[in-house]
Amino acid sequence: MGRLKVMPGALEKIAECKLPRELNFGKIIAPAYIECDYKDGKWGELKLVPYAPLHLGPEAKVFHYGQEIFEGLKAYYTDRQGPFLFRPDQNATRFNLSAQRLGMPEFPIADFLESVTAMAHYCKEIIPTKSGESLYLRPCMIATEESLGIKPGLTYKYFVIASPSGPYFTGDSIKVYIERERARACPGGIGAAKTGGNYAASLVSGKRAQELGCGQTLWLDAVNKRYIEEMSGMNFMCVIEGIIYTPAMTDTILDGITRKSIIQLAQDFGMHVVEDKMDINKLLEQVAQGKCTEAFACGTAAIITPIRGFVEGNGKELAFKSADSKIAMKLRQELLDRQEGRKTAPANWRVLINAN
16 A cells, blocks of 8 residues: 555464454554654655564653654444545644644654555454444654653654554443643643643543543633633533534644534534533533533544533532433434445545455
8 A cells, every 4th residue: 555565474463363242442452553763854664564562762752751642533344334534634634733732743644644544454354343333543653762852852653553442431421520620731732732741631630530430521721720621532512502512622622523523513404503612610500400401522532422410529410400412412323424434424524445
């Protein structure tokens, strides 16, 4: 495929892979991956290689200064239709925006698209075929230069791993913990980049969320601790008096591809979507009054997952008056129908992979 070089043993390892009957999210990793190295100011050859640990010196900059970015997208092969990728060009663009913010070299968009397409192509037989399952693809870039100087690295590694996966959340809905003390991202920071540091900042609150029986943390703005931003791993939406609301994009929120797709789908169905500042206290009042009837998480991994209630740090819980998430579930099904090939998708949304 293109300029990709298949190294000895890679295809044989994939052919030997057998999937279990039940799939968790991200637990199984395909036995081959794609890599490409950057040195002397240029990217080298794309290679499909057998799975093996990376060999990095303990002084590699990725370990000390956090020069690391990644993306997440899926390949679908439901009912043996496809395989399809969903809007990979958007992932390629966002990947390079993250690279710019972290002082890393951009990765050629053509090579990004070839790498994710090739992983789906060669892993066709281990793409799960049930609706809601997929081959989750994780492109990454890390700084590999072995130096303790505080400056951008001179060498990098790009790689793509793949995980045959089931749903991210195992239940029908989740509760969400409202984080009112800590902040995930600050204005002018790296909140809009898809980098590990943003997720690291969320983990301590994730522990508290688990203690309270919640599946995610809902983050507020760092300045006022009042305006909703996003969750630790996905974007936030809700329905108030029949209108879909979602926080307006800022440099502290990751520009979710699923989020953008849902907005377009909803508008195509004639639904009104508002992107604006969202006051958490006002939202909770609207939930208590029954004006806000639904809320949901949306993202590549989560797809669309209904939220059944909000939990404060003291354990106080506010649940929705009704468990019927009809708008969320309608949008979820419509999105899956387009990702998995059952319905016509807008131009450039679904990319068919030549699997012959």
